[in-house]
Amino acid sequence: MTVLAGLAFLLLAPVVFGSVTAPTGPGTAVPGAGGEDVTQIMGGLFLLLLAAKLGEEVMRRLGQPGVVGELLGGFLVGPYCLGWVQPGESALVMAELGVVVLLFSVGLEVRTDDLFRVGKPAVLTAIIAMLLPLAGGFALTTAMGGEPISSFFVGLALAATSIGITSRVLRDMGVLDRTFARVVIGAALVDDILALVLIGLAAGLAEGNVSASTVLVGVAGIGLVLLGFVAARRARGLPSRAFTWPLFADTPLVPAFLIMLAIAELAAIIGLAAIIGAFVAGLIVAETEAAEELERDFKPLASIFVPFFFAVTGAQLDLTALLDPGVAALAITLAAIGIVTKAVGGMLGARSIGRWGSTAVGFGMVPRGEVGIVVANLALVTGVVDAGLFAAMLVAVVLTTVAAPYLLAWVVPRAEAETAAAAGGPA
Amino acid sequence: MTVLAGLAFLLLAPVVFGSVTAPTGPGTAVPGAGGEDVTQIMGGLFLLLLAAKLGEEVMRRLGQPGVVGELLGGFLVGPYCLGWVQPGESALVMAELGVVVLLFSVGLEVRTDDLFRVGKPAVLTAIIAMLLPLAGGFALTTAMGGEPISSFFVGLALAATSIGITSRVLRDMGVLDRTFARVVIGAALVDDILALVLIGLAAGLAEGNVSASTVLVGVAGIGLVLLGFVAARRARGLPSRAFTWPLFADTPLVPAFLIMLAIAELAAIIGLAAIIGAFVAGLIVAETEAAEELERDFKPLASIFVPFFFAVTGAQLDLTALLDPGVAALAITLAAIGIVTKAVGGMLGARSIGRWGSTAVGFGMVPRGEVGIVVANLALVTGVVDAGLFAAMLVAVVLTTVAAPYLLAWVVPRAEAETAAAAGGPA
Numbered sequence: 001m002t003v004l005a006g007l008a009f010l011l012l013a014p015v016v017f018g019s020v021t022a023p024t025g026p027g028t029a030v031p032g033a034g035g036e037d038v039t040q041i042m043g044g045l046f047l048l049l050l051a052a053k054l055g056e057e058v059m060r061r062l063g064q065p066g067v068v069g070e071l072l073g074g075f076l077v078g079p080y081c082l083g084w085v086q087p088g089e090s091a092l093v094m095a096e097l098g099v100v101v102l103l104f105s106v107g108l109e110v111r112t113d114d115l116f117r118v119g120k121p122a123v124l125t126a127i128i129a130m131l132l133p134l135a136g137g138f139a140l141t142t143a144m145g146g147e148p149i150s151s152f153f154v155g156l157a158l159a160a161t162s163i164g165i166t167s168r169v170l171r172d173m174g175v176l177d178r179t180f181a182r183v184v185i186g187a188a189l190v191d192d193i194l195a196l197v198l199i200g201l202a203a204g205l206a207e208g209n210v211s212a213s214t215v216l217v218g219v220a221g222i223g224l225v226l227l228g229f230v231a232a233r234r235a236r237g238l239p240s241r242a243f244t245w246p247l248f249a250d251t252p253l254v255p256a257f258l259i260m261l262a263i264a265e266l267a268a269i270i271g272l273a274a275i276i277g278a279f280v281a282g283l284i285v286a287e288t289e290a291a292e293e294l295e296r297d298f299k300p301l302a303s304i305f306v307p308f309f310f311a312v313t314g315a316q317l318d319l320t321a322l323l324d325p326g327v328a329a330l331a332i333t334l335a336a337i338g339i340v341t342k343a344v345g346g347m348l349g350a351r352s353i354g355r356w357g358s359t360a361v362g363f364g365m366v367p368r369g370e371v372g373i374v375v376a377n378l379a380l381v382t383g384v385v386d387a388g389l390f391a392a393m394l395v396a397v398v399l400t401t402v403a404a405p406y407l408l409a410w411v412v413p414r415a416e417a418e419t420a421a422a423a424g425g426p427a
Numbered sequence: 428m429t430v431l432a433g434l435a436f437l438l439l440a441p442v443v444f445g446s447v448t449a450p451t452g453p454g455t456a457v458p459g460a461g462g463e464d465v466t467q468i469m470g471g472l473f474l475l476l477l478a479a480k481l482g483e484e485v486m487r488r489l490g491q492p493g494v495v496g497e498l499l500g501g502f503l504v505g506p507y508c509l510g511w512v513q514p515g516e517s518a519l520v521m522a523e524l525g526v527v528v529l530l531f532s533v534g535l536e537v538r539t540d541d542l543f544r545v546g547k548p549a550v551l552t553a554i555i556a557m558l559l560p561l562a563g564g565f566a567l568t569t570a571m572g573g574e575p576i577s578s579f580f581v582g583l584a585l586a587a588t589s590i591g592i593t594s595r596v597l598r599d600m601g602v603l604d605r606t607f608a609r610v611v612i613g614a615a616l617v618d619d620i621l622a623l624v625l626i627g628l629a630a631g632l633a634e635g636n637v638s639a640s641t642v643l644v645g646v647a648g649i650g651l652v653l654l655g656f657v658a659a660r661r662a663r664g665l666p667s668r669a670f671t672w673p674l675f676a677d678t679p680l681v682p683a684f685l686i687m688l689a690i691a692e693l694a695a696i697i698g699l700a701a702i703i704g705a706f707v708a709g710l711i712v713a714e715t716e717a718a719e720e721l722e723r724d725f726k727p728l729a730s731i732f733v734p735f736f737f738a739v740t741g742a743q744l745d746l747t748a749l750l751d752p753g754v755a756a757l758a759i760t761l762a763a764i765g766i767v768t769k770a771v772g773g774m775l776g777a778r779s780i781g782r783w784g785s786t787a788v789g790f791g792m793v794p795r796g797e798v799g800i801v802v803a804n805l806a807l808v809t810g811v812v813d814a815g816l817f818a819a820m821l822v823a824v825v826l827t828t829v830a831a832p833y834l835l836a837w838v839v840p841r842a843e844a845e846t847a848a849a850a851g852g853p854a
Contacts (some may be wrong), residue, residue, distance in 0.1 A: 038695045039695040039696055041520055042688055042695055046688035046692055049685060049688065050685055053675045057674055060675070061674065088516075089517065090520040253730050254731070261473035265466065268465045269466055298727070300728055301731060303680050303724075304728060307681075
């Protein structure tokens with residue numbers, strides 16, 4: 001009943017908050033603000049957060065993954081459905097901070113030693129689970145008569161993993177400390193560096209010149225992650241007062257937040273995803289004695305920031321492209337290739353951790369997220385793919401994102417049972 | 428030493444993070460983002476937060492109010508000084524959420540009954556401490572040969588109170604529960620409604636037509652605040668599960684955050700400051716049994732968001748206008764009038780709470796902040812004041828903002844001693 005009341009409120013909200021996009025009086029202008037005024041900022045953030053949370057509520061009461069509800073809530077109020085919220089800069093900032101805070105929190109729960117222990121399957125998985133979708137997308141597009149360069153872009157859009165959704169789902173399930181979760185995270189790290197190099201290569205191919213800087217960027221990416229690992233080892237057992245000696249720091253929160261922003265920024269400057277930097281920052285502070293206090297202090301931050309990432313992602317999903325049968329068929333084929341090749345890649349790369357565990361690794365690498373979108377955009381802008389293929393690539397990315405929570409919800413209990421059955425046996 | 432190291436790092440930061448404003452590769456673009464990419468967002472937020480915190484650290488080690496350090500840190504890296512950070516939409520969003528979260532937190536610590544108890548001195552103070560600066564600014568400008576309409580605008584810029592700085596300083600001092608603090612907060616509420624009506628009136632005068640809607644807006648403002656008080660009384664003793672019944676709400680945090688955004692948005696739509704709505708939202712949830720849990724959960728949020736408000740405010744302070752002697756002299760005169768008239772207004776309006784207590788009330792109303800800036804901008808845009816007078820108005824607003832923490836630091840201990848001496852006497 002109360003859920004229904006909430007939904008009714010959500011439906012009425014644009015009537016009540018009718019002036020979300022209307023110009024307001026001088027009393028409410030932010031001095032110096034560019035696009036949005038206070039009314040638009042507050043109204044947009046309110047509707048997105050409300051939609052995400054009501055979406056989660058409905059989906060969870062239906063026994064579905066909550067994160068799918070946040071995505072659908074964002075889609076519902078976003079420009080491709082009801083059009084009540086046009087995610088502006090404010091929502092995008094909250095979304096970006098949301099996924100950064102999420103990956104930092106995931107890093108906080110991971111120990112570097114555990115990550116090293118799964119180094120071999122993680123690297124193997126990353127490589128295999130990148131080459132297989134690349135080959136699959138390439139083969140399909142070539143079979144359809146595409147140029148090699150178009151085929152390469154389509155393959156690449158299917159190859160890059162976005163760890164945001166998976167880490168959220170694994171976190172909601174409370175299985176971040178399992179071996180398969182560590183392999184997924186480690187593989188995603190390696191995957192991001194590989195994708196970085198391949199995107200540089202693709203951009204170079206599209207423009208007809210591959211520069212040596214592509215390789216340098218890859219080296220810088222590996223360097224940042226390795227330096228992060230070294231820093232994490234050095235940070236081991238650092239007392240909490242290493243964070244709280246400044247007068248401004250009542251708790252380690254603000255210094256840790258600054259470290260998070262700094263390393264995320266470094267990663268972004270190099271060309272890696274900012275979330276890789278945030279994850280590395282989480283790894284580092286997780287080794288200090290401030291870890292527990294930080295986990296407690298970051299929880300409220302994550303509750304507020306993270307839903308914006310999924311709501312804004314949802315608001316950017318153009319599910320209406322599925323209404324075109326041609327695009328839909330191609331997109332579903334691409335998504336199916338993307339899912340199967342990642343699953344097989346995980347099963348091959350991580351087969352040392354068991355049948356279901358390795359399948360969980362593969363399914364964990366299914367979501368393509370923003371990296372796939374970036375590749376598709378790049379392909380469109382450079383004229384390598386046409387509008388139809390571009391739409392199909394985008395929708396395929398979307399489908400992998402929405403499918404992942406379901407795939408994980410199905411496979412994780414099996415992986416858990418497998419681990420339980422093998423308990424006492426060789427690790 | 429470590430502070431020096433931090434400062435050295437801040438000075439080096441633009442070298443290290445040289446590409447804060449440089450375009451980045453496709454791998455780091457936020458899909459659909461307008462002005463800023465991830466590198467700019469993370470880099471800008473990092474530098475602003477770091478500057479604010481280092482500024483606070485230096486000022487506090489020098490025995491000065493921390494909030495002045497945050498303002499100066501923001502000024503230092505901002506466009507009017509070093510120019511390392513051009514506060515973009517992302518910083519403005521964080522700043523706006525910062526002051527909203529701050530006023531919500533203040534509302535959380537105030538009980539409506541206590542506010543009602545100081546109703547009479549608060550309303551008296553608000554009216555007197557608005558009329559006196561209005562008259563003072565009007566008299567000075569008229570004496571300098573200004574038109575009546577220009578004089579009215581200058582007076583109005585000196586009349587409106589911005590409660591952000593004061594509530595932060597009183598909170599840092601731990602005196603939010605004192606009578607004078609409640610009078611300041613109550614008076615600021617009334618002041619904002621009066622300012623709203625007067626700004627509407629001024630805009631109407633400048634354009635030559637005063638409409639009835641100005642009065643309606645005032646009535647709507649009073650209505651929202653009164654409805655808030657009623658809601659707070661109705662919310663009294665509401666159990667925590669009134670917030671946590673949804674599956675998405677592990678704690679009351681997210682529902683309370685939504686209430687905060689909704690009422691802040693309502694206030695902004697009416698034309699009140701969003702922070703008035705946030706404060707009223709805080710008042711309401713403060714009466715429920717979730718108050719304690721919310722105070723704990725909002726503390727990390729405030730630690731992260733609030734410094735952005737002061738850093739961005741600092742980054743928007745054009746202190747360089749003080750280099751023009753004519754502007755500086757006029758600005759200092761205006762600021763002095765603004766400070767003296769507010770102090771006298773407080774002493775007259777709240778004299779029932781004692782000599783130092785009432786002075787603290789007056790000093791608490793000294794900061795003009797964004798409302799003064801809005802009035803000055805309006806005067807410039809409608810051609811009512813020239814560039815020189817505009818600059819002086821802005822600098823006067825800045826001076827009141829920077830002076831307030833010092834005035835409060837000086838008067839609050841005296842008000843405390845007075846209260847202690849009067850303990851046992853009539854309230």
